[in-house]
Amino acid sequence: MAATLAGCSGNSGSEGDGGGSTATESGGDDTATGTTTGEVDSGGTTITFWPAWGGYYEDTFSTMISNFEDEHPDITVDWSAQGSYAESRSAVFTAAKAGNAPDIAHLGKNATILARDTGFFTPIGDLMPDLDRSQYLGAGRAWSTVEGTTWSLPFNNSQILLYYNKNHFREAGLDPEQPPTTFEEVRQYSQQIVDEGVADSGISWPNVNWWPMSWMAEQGQVYFNERNGMEGEPTETYFDSEAARTLYDWWMNDLGDLYHYPGKNDWGASEKAFSQGQASMHMNSSGGLAYLLGGFREQGIEIGVGRLPTPNEEHNGHAAGGAQVWVTKKDSRTDAEREAIRKFLRNMTGAEQQALYSKSTGYFPAHSGSVDVLEEQGFFEENPLYRTSFDQLEAWTPGPATGGVFSGTLPRTATAVVDETDNMWQGKSVDDALSDLDSTAEEQLQFYERRDL
Amino acid sequence: MEAYQKKWQAVGLLVPTIVAVGAFFYWPLVRALQLSRQKTIGFGARSTEYGWQHFTTLATNPDFQYSVGASFAYAGIVVSISMVLGLLVSLLIYRMETYQSFYLVAAIFTYALSFAVTATLWKTLFNPSVGIFTETLRGVLGLVGISLNLDYTTNPLWAWVFVASGGVWKLIGYNIIFMVAALGNIPETINETMRLDGLGWVKKLLFVYVPMISPTLAFLAIVNTANSFFLTYPIIEVLQGGPSNTVNILIYDIYATFSDGLIGRASAKSIVLFVIVGGLTGIQLWISDKFAHYGGA
Numbered sequence: 001m002a003a004t005l006a007g008c009s010g011n012s013g014s015e016g017d018g019g020g021s022t023a024t025e026s027g028g029d030d031t032a033t034g035t036t037t038g039e040v041d042s043g044g045t046t047i048t049f050w051p052a053w054g055g056y057y058e059d060t061f062s063t064m065i066s067n068f069e070d071e072h073p074d075i076t077v078d079w080s081a082q083g084s085y086a087e088s089r090s091a092v093f094t095a096a097k098a099g100n101a102p103d104i105a106h107l108g109k110n111a112t113i114l115a116r117d118t119g120f121f122t123p124i125g126d127l128m129p130d131l132d133r134s135q136y137l138g139a140g141r142a143w144s145t146v147e148g149t150t151w152s153l154p155f156n157n158s159q160i161l162l163y164y165n166k167n168h169f170r171e172a173g174l175d176p177e178q179p180p181t182t183f184e185e186v187r188q189y190s191q192q193i194v195d196e197g198v199a200d201s202g203i204s205w206p207n208v209n210w211w212p213m214s215w216m217a218e219q220g221q222v223y224f225n226e227r228n229g230m231e232g233e234p235t236e237t238y239f240d241s242e243a244a245r246t247l248y249d250w251w252m253n254d255l256g257d258l259y260h261y262p263g264k265n266d267w268g269a270s271e272k273a274f275s276q277g278q279a280s281m282h283m284n285s286s287g288g289l290a291y292l293l294g295g296f297r298e299q300g301i302e303i304g305v306g307r308l309p310t311p312n313e314e315h316n317g318h319a320a321g322g323a324q325v326w327v328t329k330k331d332s333r334t335d336a337e338r339e340a341i342r343k344f345l346r347n348m349t350g351a352e353q354q355a356l357y358s359k360s361t362g363y364f365p366a367h368s369g370s371v372d373v374l375e376e377q378g379f380f381e382e383n384p385l386y387r388t389s390f391d392q393l394e395a396w397t398p399g400p401a402t403g404g405v406f407s408g409t410l411p412r413t414a415t416a417v418v419d420e421t422d423n424m425w426q427g428k429s430v431d432d433a434l435s436d437l438d439s440t441a442e443e444q445l446q447f448y449e450r451r452d453l
Numbered sequence: 454m455e456a457y458q459k460k461w462q463a464v465g466l467l468v469p470t471i472v473a474v475g476a477f478f479y480w481p482l483v484r485a486l487q488l489s490r491q492k493t494i495g496f497g498a499r500s501t502e503y504g505w506q507h508f509t510t511l512a513t514n515p516d517f518q519y520s521v522g523a524s525f526a527y528a529g530i531v532v533s534i535s536m537v538l539g540l541l542v543s544l545l546i547y548r549m550e551t552y553q554s555f556y557l558v559a560a561i562f563t564y565a566l567s568f569a570v571t572a573t574l575w576k577t578l579f580n581p582s583v584g585i586f587t588e589t590l591r592g593v594l595g596l597v598g599i600s601l602n603l604d605y606t607t608n609p610l611w612a613w614v615f616v617a618s619g620g621v622w623k624l625i626g627y628n629i630i631f632m633v634a635a636l637g638n639i640p641e642t643i644n645e646t647m648r649l650d651g652l653g654w655v656k657k658l659l660f661v662y663v664p665m666i667s668p669t670l671a672f673l674a675i676v677n678t679a680n681s682f683f684l685t686y687p688i689i690e691v692l693q694g695g696p697s698n699t700v701n702i703l704i705y706d707i708y709a710t711f712s713d714g715l716i717g718r719a720s721a722k723s724i725v726l727f728v729i730v731g732g733l734t735g736i737q738l739w740i741s742d743k744f745a746h747y748g749g750a
Contacts, residue, residue, distance in 0.1 A: 086712060089496075089714075090496050090712075090714070093495045093496040093497075093498050093714070094496055094497075096498070097496070097497060097498060114494065114495050114714070115495070117494060117495065117498075117499070118494070118495040118498035118499060119498065119499065120498060200582075261606055261607065262606065263605075263606035263692070263693065264606075264692075264693035264694070265693055266606075266693070269580075269606075272580075272583070273582065276582070276583060278582055408494060411713060411714070412713050412715075415709070415713065418693075419694075419698060422696065422697060422698075423697050425607065425696075426607060426609075426696050426697045428697075447492075448494065
């Protein structure tokens with residue numbers, strides 16, 4: 001096997017051949033599948049789909065897939081949820097290497113370049129050349145095209161929202177209808193909450209890369225050069241920038257103990273601090289809106305939802321979180337299967353299905369038509385808290401900082417960001433930590449050297 | 454009598470073992486060695502030959518050196534505490550005349566739980582603000598006027614307590630099973646002699662029981678060491694390496710590297726771990742051969 005791996009290292013650029021290792025190792029398997037499907041051609045087509053999320057989101061996938069199958073009785077979707085973005089990534093890559101990849105994979109946006117560079121995927125632009133990409137909302141669409149090639153389609157998209165406890169706001173003498181919108185206001189509100197003895201801390205959010213990344217974007221600052229990797233392989237990072245210092249100075253020094261630190265990558269601990277009343281404000285993904293509101297209501301908390309606070313009054317929007325759908329390369333795929341995949345993707349990212357996904361989860365829809373669908377259904381009147389998320393979306397302006405972050409090292413860079421943020425919280429100075437982070441991230445870029453691979 | 458009349462009978466009976474060990478131990482080891490000499494992205498999606506560079510980078514990387522040191526510290530702490538505590542509990546159980554099996558089960562059930570369960574349990578008990586254990590301890594310390602930082606996300610020492618206590622809790626049951634069995638094998642005549650001589654329990658323990666069960670203790674020391682190098686990552690995953698990665702012991706470091714998709718580098722680290730544990734086991738076996746009492750003259 002080592003010999004095969006070594007052999008494939010030379011031919012990274014070519015698009016059609018599936019990469020040396022895939023072709024060699026999976027040849028037998030693929031042929032077998034192809035023959036079988038050929039024989040049952042009249043009986044319908046089966047495509048495989050691996051959604052990243054299980055648990056709370058699995059029911060929604062199940063409904064959407066049955067909707068699709070009802071509309072297209074000749075197509076069967078064989079699907080299995082993977083658990084998380086990280087698990088989905090390792091499962092899909094490992095399966096693809098062994099020649100058992102699903103037709104359609106659901107991968108977190110952080111993995112965009114890594115996925116492209118594996119050579120396991122077919123650009124969506126090749127599969128669906130007549131697809132009108134302008135039907136998708138800009139903020140969600142942003143991650144899918146790199147260096148002029150459309151690799152994937154937006155599926156679920158999220159932004160950061162501020163959740164706050166209205167009862168606490170009243171007790172602290174704050175206006176429960178006026179959440180803070182700037183860094184300075186967050187500090188003032190938190191101070192007042194703590195001074196009034198309402199909670200131990202003002203605010204909590206997880207130590208996750210998405211926050212610094214978003215606050216850099218809100219200030220128009222890219223993570224990587226080459227327009228955030230959009231126009232070529234990045235070689236430099238900007239963690240020693242003014243924007244980074246601004247956000248960390250506020251986080252570590254201005255807020256300091258007014259912030260409840262929940263530990264590295266621990267979303268649950270941050271939610272808990274909020275739901276148990278140790279912090280009066282909490283930031284989380286809009287993708288958790290439905291699930292969080294349900295949980296907080298159960299705990300008897302009256303919830304307000306505000307926008308992501310920014311360093312000043314300006315809101316440029318931030319790089320959307322969430323995931324995209326990718327189509328794997330398979331030489332043995334029949335025309336019927338290709339057509340089934342196209343139908344599935346159009347359907348799942350279409351206005352109706354995306355409206356359904358959006359209202360069951362809180363993710364903002366990929367399709368611009370979904371907003372109208374939701375308006376017509378009177379969804380926003382019944383669920384005014386979802387409105388903020390859509391308002392915030394409208395403030396999104398396209399640009400290199402808000403359009404996605406394109407580096408194969410991003411998952412690793414995210415780890416480095418979390419580690420250095422943790423170091424700062426343990427007492428390392430912001431300047432030292434940022435300069436160390438900058439050199440770590442640049443070393444990662446050097447190590448990655450995609451063109452070598 | 455000859456056990457097997459023909460050579461092929463013996464070979465036939467050995468084949469399943471050889472196949473299983475080969476497929477699940479030696480082949481992965483060979484693969485790990487191959488991978489450790491490659492640079493990979495995306496869980497081995499693409500790779501290039503990288504020679505011994507992973508090893509040379511690791512040798513000079515202070516974070517990795519810290520991880521190796523921390524692994525030794527962790528193993529030292531967990532093995533010594535769980536052996537000593539395990540022995541004391543075993544003696545208590547051994548001396549019980551009624552309901553002995555009830556106490557035995559109560560002491561060993563922790564071994565039956567998986568590390569993932571322990572990790573979840575510990576996370577709940579140690580929750581910095583609402584954990585039962587943290588709250589109780591804080592209350593008790595408060596009575597005597599002591600205030601400590603009992604938050605595993607910010608206090609490295611407390612993060613170590615978190616991880617090490619989880620490791621001990623998990624391992625101690627295993628030790629008790631073997632220790633109680635070993636104590637049960639001590640001939641009754643020896644106990645009687647000790648009674649007649651009027652030996653105190655400390656002397657009994659140090660000069661009779663420990664030497665008598667020394668082969669078991671040697672075996673446990675070896676197995677515990679390997680265990681604590683290999684099986685604890687779920688507990689550390691809760692801490693994500695601990696504050697400033699102070700609890701980033703080797704097995705978690707490997708797991709984290711692997712999660713980053715860097716199969717080559719993770720393989721190199723796992724080879725280092727393999728060599729360390731292999732070496733330690735060798736040393737322990739050599740020592741126990743010299744000092745453990747295996748009966749006879």
